[in-house]
Amino acid sequence: MGAVEIRTEHIVKDYPGTRALDDVDVCFDSGRVHAVVGKNGSGKSTLIKILAGAVKPTSGRFFLNDQELSFESTADAYEKGIVTVYQEMSLVPGLSVAENILLGRLPMKYGAIDWRNTYRQAGELLRQMKADIDPHEMTYRLSMWQMQVVEITKALSFNPAVIMLDEPTSALAQHEVENLFDAVRTLRDQGVVVIYITHKLQELPRIADTVTVLRDGKSVGTVEMKTVENKDIIAMMFGKVELKDRPKDIQVSNEVVMQVRGLSRAGWYDDVSFELRRGEVLGIAGMLGSGRTELLRGIFGADPVDRGEVVIEGVTYKNTNPIQMVEARVGLTPENRKTQGLILIHSIRDNLCYASMNITANGWVENKRKRNQFAERQVKELDIRLSSLDASCNSLSGGNQQKVVVGNWLNISPHIMLYDEPSRGIDVNAKQQVFEIMWTEARKGVSSIFVSTELEELLEVCHRILIMRHGRIVQELSPDAVNTNELYELCMRGED
């Protein structure tokens, strides 16, 4: 295979209300690993989708070896040798490794599957990847990194010119990452253009040859990995961050409303202890996989804990559950609003009143009028934009859906709110409104714990920040003492 080059010229992609990509020029050549980094919403996934034929650019052109490309579907991209390995695995667990690699293209003989040939071909591809995986093995028996390697082997079977890897290490444990990197290097040495999308900067020195940084839909630049350090890349990712001022009038009292004591869950978090005060917004900063989401779920009793206890306003809870937490006036807005926070097919009214069911009802019988009042109150206070309370939550935008999740909990008049990634996938305005809600509640004396991947949000919103790494709280700091870049470095330090 000769030298290959994939290149974009002035790519623009508009979505209703936002410009996801703005005049992006990038160029990736073969035989090297090109990392594409940027925080959430920077446009990196949109760029990949365009190259993969999943979406069409609004304007601009892109080329493979000076041949202009125009894709109607992902199948067109495959035909040109551009394949993508997405972070959601596409393997069928109940099939063998060989079947998965050759799925849809199994060799046939006399009108039946030629099994000997199937395993031979798959075995050859795996050897080419220098992967020590038996093609006869059932896929569900593989570890995560082996599945990821099979995924890449499958991509390789298409004889690609370009392979795009979308966050391939996100589901892997630390010790598995190096195995995957071996596979990526093998791929690179075979003269394939490897485009590697990640948000884990600590991986870059080990795998990337060049780094392209996207920020707010624009390409900030491409640099040779050898010439830069992580802090340079962080500076490129965040630019000059303007932080909005936290309202000064919120009084955090000294009264402790919640104490977490030695909470542990094997494999997720270990011996976590901290205190939360009345009216405080406490941030937990940590990278994906640091255990922050699991910690919140453990506090709320959504998952069992192995050891430790939570004391809420004087009452001690060991291995609690959401039913008890509602009674203790604790609310959790879960990480994934669509699958954990809402019942999408049900009406906005119902979704606003599930947690407060015991408050609105007269004993066993519902009080429809009171339910209506509760729903309408949140619609007004949270400024939820809807056509009717009877409309299903499916019909709402992401930001309004998130407000419904929050409203469901505000209806129990909570004393403590746990927010897990409340700003994920919602627009800037809605984000700001969610923060305003947190502050408004804080003024009323509600305490909050706020978990977010967007570290600058924590700096903007919180009174105090805990740093979580590998399931442990390693540091506590004031948001005034650090900037975004420093916070980022603190969170990923020692993650190798």
Added chain:
Amino acid sequence: MTTIAASRPAFDQRKLVIFLLDHIIEMCLLALIILLTFTSHGFLTWANWMNIFRSNSLKGVISLGMTLAIIAGLIDLSIGSTVGLTGVIVALVCREMVARGGNVNVACLIGMGICLAMAAGIGWFYGYFQHKMGMPPFIITLAGKFALFGLAGILSGFPIANQFPDWFNQGGMGRVGGSNGIPIPAIVLAVTFVIVLFIANYTKTGRATYAVGGNPESARLSGINVGRTKVLIFIIVQALAVISGFMYSGQVMSGTYSFGAGWELDVIAAVIVGGTSFNGGAGSVWGTLVGIVFMGVIGNGMTLLNFDIYTQNVVRAVILFLAVLLSSYRAKAKA
């Protein structure tokens, strides 16, 4: 930029389509009644309609409960066996106690009490193991179907001289208001309808039922007691199957283990024809009532028109297929 107010048409066509789709089963029932009135002599008579209700209320009562189960994402395949077992137990208790010199009325009441307690026990068992262990409701109640059917067979393995008190027989046979009056099973159906409708639409249990079927994880994280809701629903279904079993054994004046065999499928069919989603989270008790009447009317009409039983089954199959097709289409139209 167009403003929202200006771009909204005065007449919302999509809403009309959804309204029509939601009520298509009622319209079909109406059309069917009109059609049968003109094609079949004796269809639109009081006696015939009372006959329809008498013969469809027994399954209908269970369908109303099954509606709650299917809305919650559950199913109970064992209700047919419960119907048979109920008759056997009541007959057995009556015989044994009367043989020992007991009062037949007291014996019958004790037998009925045992059956209702059994319903609570079975419902708790299903709900507990389904929820705690995550066992598929289809399989656990299928096992229950075999177990209860087998138990009924064992208990009736020796001859039973049936000695039900007269009032027990009247529960299945009797009519209110003379020999042309309203059959008691129809009254039981009406009362059950009101109760189940109330539970579904006006109680916390009803709200929780829809929530559990709509998204069990969201329901759990909102502090809804998912396990208790499931147990309660299984108990309701089983209790209604027991009540249906009382009426059935009263109607034929005997308790036989094979009574009710295969009912679960007719019961589920009426719920689905009534528009309840097999995916859970959506459905209505009113729809099920319409579904019961629809299936009853079409069966009655086909009998009046001298369709043989095999043709009748094919027609029922077509109706069931169309009902599911419609609900899939409806789900797409609303999305």
